[in-house]
Amino acid sequence: MSSAIKTINPATGDVIDTYDLMTDEEVKTAIRACHDAFESWRLVSLDDRADRIRAIGQALRDSKEDFAQLMTREVGKLIGDSRQEIELCAAICDFTAAQGPKDLADEERDIPDGKGVITYAPLGVIYGMQPWNFPCYQVIRYAVANLMAGNGVLLKHASNCTGSGLFLQDLMARAGLPDDLFTVLVIDHDQSDRVIADDLVRGVTITGSDSAGRVVAQQAAKHLKKTVLELGSNDAYVVLDDADIDLAVETCVAGRLYNNGQTCVAAKRFVVTEANYDTFVDRFTKKMAAMEMVNPSEAESGLGPMARTDLRDDLAEQVRDSVAKGARVLCGGEVPDRKGAYYPATVLVDVAPGQPAYDDELFGPVASVIRAKDDEDAMRIANDSRYGLGGGIFSKDTARARELAARHFDTGMVCINKYNLAIPNMPFGGVKNSGYGREHGGFGMKEFVNAKSLYIA
Known part of the structure; x- marks a missing residue:
């Protein structure tokens, strides 16, 4: 050594x-x-x-x-x-x-x-x-x-x-x-x-x-x-039937790409009910595809490199493995031909159990979008993970979202109609x-x- x-x-x-x-x-x-x-x-x-x-x-x-x-x-x-x-x-x-x-x-x-x-x-x-x-x-x-x-x-x-x-x-x-x-x-x-x-x-x-x-x-x-x-974690952000889709899209893009996608409590899996799925995927993918890769020393916004090339290559392999097992890439998904440990903002759909995009933590700018039949199915999918660090719920019925978060979401931190990092006066940690x-x-x-x-x- x-x-x-x-x-x-x-x-x-x-x-x-x-x-x-x-x-x-x-x-x-x-x-x-x-x-x-x-x-x-x-x-x-x-x-x-x-x-x-x-x-x-x-x-x-x-x-x-x-x-x-x-x-x-x-x-x-x-x-x-x-x-x-x-x-x-x-x-x-x-x-x-x-x-x-x-x-x-x-x-x-x-x-x-x-x-x-x-x-x-x-x-x-x-x-x-x-x-x-x-x-x-x-x-x-x-x-x-x-x-x-x-x-x-x-x-x-x-x-x-x-x-x-x-x-x-x-x-x-x-x-x-x-x-x-x-x-x-x-x-x-x-x-x-x-x-x-x-x-x-x-x-x-x-x-x-x-x-x-x-x-x-x-x-x-x-x-x-x-x-x-x-x-680690594979945080699910759940978009329920009555969600504000504009708010959900804006927040989910920010939650997935903050810190170049390398955050323990980043939004990673996006569980969207059938009522909103097509609209969410269309708007979300457009915003992800528009994200430009930038020099992090000069830019206040955009997407910087991942922290190391080996980490970038591991992420690229997880994407390839997920695609081989049935996922589809809607944007990104390829290592760019440029200097540095860059990887583009990527959206995967048709994500299912058995794929890294469903089962594992993708620690980089890759979003896994999963279709749910209804609100109950969405919460089931959110909890269908060996992880439990963070998560989120989008719903116009804040009282109901609070009830779901408190009683049914098996994770350490739940954001309702927003994305949040840890803050000093709130406990932070996970389960499972x-x-x-x-x-x-x-x-x-x-x-x-x-x-x-x-x-x-």
């Missing part, structure tokens, strides 16, 4: 930078240093921790342009999306700083012959493995919650955005976070398994595919380490093969704490 990591601009194919992997001894030293920093940090008051979190948010805003440009170079995000990502991360810091001292404060309860106290004690060093599609957000989401809880944080970032991970490490130091409390490990997968096994690591979290989640969960289980898994555990909304701050009971006479 190579002893170095090269990051490559997916829009041009040019090498951005090269990073040496850490030695095993350097990794052990880094884990020990993070644990030592935690031993002091856990004694810092909640209000003082909140001040540091607030400062991280300000540092993100102060560094927005430099960080956004780096993310766009590393993973091909549209520059406007990169800037928005930094703003979201700063908002997460603001929410965490404001809410953390309240959510993590001691709670008192009446008990026989005394007083009961619940105190939220940090666990220790928490190890996170994060993907490339949101190089800042994926890290901030788990790191800030755990720092607020009093834990130390280790990060193994995706290799193709190593620079973004190291940028965050420097940024947190500039914001006044104690040395070594947030540490980036530039390591390979074998070394990562040894990090999970280290006695000083008390919890493990990963955002990634369901196959990667299984491997990490098994490794952590061997050592009785708690895990939080945010894994999309993982377990929750982040955001105050929930993430309590995933890796010891809810300790005190019984006082």
Whole structure:
């Protein structure tokens, strides 16, 4: 295995930078240093921790342009999306700083012959493995919650955005976070398994595919380490009989192509009732076909490249396999003859079980449109997936859509007549093969704490 990591601009194919992997001894030293920093940090008051979190948010805003440009170079995000990502991360810091001292404060309860106290004690060093599609957000989401809880944080970032991970490490130091409390490990997968096994690591979290989640969960289980898994999905957006079709089309195009189609909770499967199917497919396909491929460093809109050529090629193979098994391509569907990891906005119809377009996650700008007989059939198809991270319902009867979402949609997040990413004050996470555990909304701050009971006479 190579002893170095090269990051490559997916829009041009040019090498951005090269990073040496850490030695095993350097990794052990880094884990020990993070644990030592935690031993002091856990004694810092909640209000003082909140001040540091607030400062991280300000540092993100102060560094927005430099960080956004780096993310766009590393993973091909549209520059406007990169800037928005930094703003979201700063908002997460603001929410965490404001809410953390309240959510993590001691709670008192009446008990026989005394007083009961619940105190939220940090666990220790928490190890996170994060993907490339949101190089800042994926890290901030788990790191800030755990720092607020009093834990130390280790990060193994995706290799193709190593620079973004190291940028965050420097940024947190500039914001006044104690040395070594947030540490980036530039390591390979074998070394990562040894990090999970280290006695000083008390919890493990990963955002990634369901196959990667299984491997990490098994490794952590061997050592009785708690895990939080945010894994893949194949989110269904359901267009019911009474949907506003204009709204549904506009929203579904945006939901499928945001972040160049590489979002865990992107709209991916579009389940449309017969009453609306032909109209939806016609309008939706026209808008997808009109989407131009652009240079992400210059464009605020359009479709940028995928993050790596191998990921683009995997997506192209999923499309070919789906077509071989009966799907039809209405637009796109071919790797363009141009430099970079580009793939066009693609619409597939006649999508059915047994095809990757129905069964699996297509992590790129490919939409799977599925015909349903009626509203009941549409909800059945929406739930006919091994995943359950997000989804959506389009209906003019908002009360009925809310009832369907709350009682019948087997997923972690449902958008009604809109498309939404995760936001700071709402819980985020999945069910089934999309993982377990929750982040955001105050929930993430309590995933890796010891809810300790005190019984006082």
